[in-house]
Amino acid sequence: MSAPVAFTFHPSGVGRARLGLLTTPHGLIETPQFMPVGTQATVKALSPGDLRAAGVQVILANTYHLSLRPGHERIARLGGLHRFMGWDGPILTDSGGFQVFSLAHLGTVDDDGATFASHLDGSPQRLTPERAMEIQEALGSDIAMAFDQLVDATLPPAEVAIAMRRTHRWAERCLAAHTRPDQALFGIVQGGVDADLRRESVASITALPFDGIAVGGLSVGETKEQMAATLDLVAEALSDDPRVRYLMGVGAPPDFFTAVERGIDLFDCVLPTRVARTGQLWTSSGRLNLRNARFLDDPEPPDADCRCETCRNHSRAYLAHLFRAEELLAYRLSSLHNVTYTQDLMRRIREALENGSFGTLREAVMAQYGGSGTRSISQG
Ligand SMILES: [Zn+2]
Numbered sequence: 001m002s003a004p005v006a007f008t009f010h011p012s013g014v015g016r017a018r019l020g021l022l023t024t025p026h027g028l029i030e031t032p033q034f035m036p037v038g039t040q041a042t043v044k045a046l047s048p049g050d051l052r053a054a055g056v057q058v059i060l061a062n063t064y065h066l067s068l069r070p071g072h073e074r075i076a077r078l079g080g081l082h083r084f085m086g087w088d089g090p091i092l093t094d095s096g097g098f099q100v101f102s103l104a105h106l107g108t109v110d111d112d113g114a115t116f117a118s119h120l121d122g123s124p125q126r127l128t129p130e131r132a133m134e135i136q137e138a139l140g141s142d143i144a145m146a147f148d149q150l151v152d153a154t155l156p157p158a159e160v161a162i163a164m165r166r167t168h169r170w171a172e173r174c175l176a177a178h179t180r181p182d183q184a185l186f187g188i189v190q191g192g193v194d195a196d197l198r199r200e201s202v203a204s205i206t207a208l209p210f211d212g213i214a215v216g217g218l219s220v221g222e223t224k225e226q227m228a229a230t231l232d233l234v235a236e237a238l239s240d241d242p243r244v245r246y247l248m249g250v251g252a253p254p255d256f257f258t259a260v261e262r263g264i265d266l267f268d269c270v271l272p273t274r275v276a277r278t279g280q281l282w283t284s285s286g287r288l289n290l291r292n293a294r295f296l297d298d299p300e301p302p303d304a305d306c307r308c309e310t311c312r313n314h315s316r317a318y319l320a321h322l323f324r325a326e327e328l329l330a331y332r333l334s335s336l337h338n339v340t341y342t343q344d345l346m347r348r349i350r351e352a353l354e355n356g357s358f359g360t361l362r363e364a365v366m367a368q369y370g371g372s373g374t375r376s377i378s379q380g
Helices: 048-054 063-068 072-077 081-085 097-102 129-139 157-177 195-206 224-238 253-260 271-276 293-297 309-313 316-324 328-355 358-368
Strands: 006-011 018-024 027-031 033-038 059-061 091-093 107-109 114-117 124-127 143-145 184-189 212-215 244-247 266-269 280-283 286-289
Touching: 018 328, 027 033, 033 271, 033 328, 048 328, 063 072, 063 097, 063 129, 072 129, 081 091, 091 129, 124 129, 129 143, 129 157, 157 184, 157 195, 184 195, 195 224, 212 224, 224 253, 253 328, 253 358, 271 280, 271 328, 280 328, 293 316, 309 328, 316 328, 328 358
Parallel strands: 033 059, 033 266, 059 091, 091 143, 143 184, 184 212, 212 244, 244 266
Antiparallel strands: 006 018, 018 027, 107 114, 114 124, 280 286
């Protein structure tokens, strides 16, 4: 039987950056690539048509949220997640590990799994590696994620090590439980910001027959320098492993450059849509806060260089008004723009890797977004 996904890539000549193509049951994904987050089977305020118009190639949906509501069995009965939400492109589902982390105050983790209270009604819930596989197979995503235990990257190494070794045992249980032949399964490297633990985790996870390798446990309290250093040593440890590499939960413009140079192919983050709903737009001249009174009389489009519906048809003044009036259209227009900006940025990164202008693009974006303070590893 052929593998559910296939990944081909070539080195770009810029640091460890790769240009690749990930083939999934629901279509192709050009890498480096960003996945907008559709927590509840919707990228908030956007329709599948909006996502297509923005150039989105793959989205992420949440195992934990969808298993509670409307229930993965119901989604399976209705034909699976693609049909349920009207999105026929690739979908990656997370495993619930992040929700266990963020809802840690509601539960406990043991060697078998995690027990916690539903954030909806307080009912007792249990996630195990087997359960996480069952839910993701019912949802029918193209890519499922192994169930992992995420901890604050800055905890003492002894505590990070306990969660990491548990994650390794759970990884084997996920592989044993996963049966769906048309669904890929990615493993997750943990280990916080401790160099020895990260190397141990890369060795354990890459020894297993996963279809892709994710780097978890970053963007959870560490500094930008720690993130870059961790990605450096993960890249070193991964060496010439040919599988696609996914950095979980990272999505600020400067961070893309830091990670792409270190060999990362895929990203996801709630950031572009979350900040959009607060009135913050990402533009080719940097961040724009539409709550600022000076935009109430500004007839210019949010970003004159942007091709999105919002920028082609509307002014900063109109959006500033919509936000003040708390009109629903504010959320759609701002989200559509930020997702378009992010997709265009990833396309520009791919083009820059092809044509040798990556360093120029990186400097421009770092200048617009305040940089990350992370030293480049290449002169690309
Ligand atoms: Zn726009």
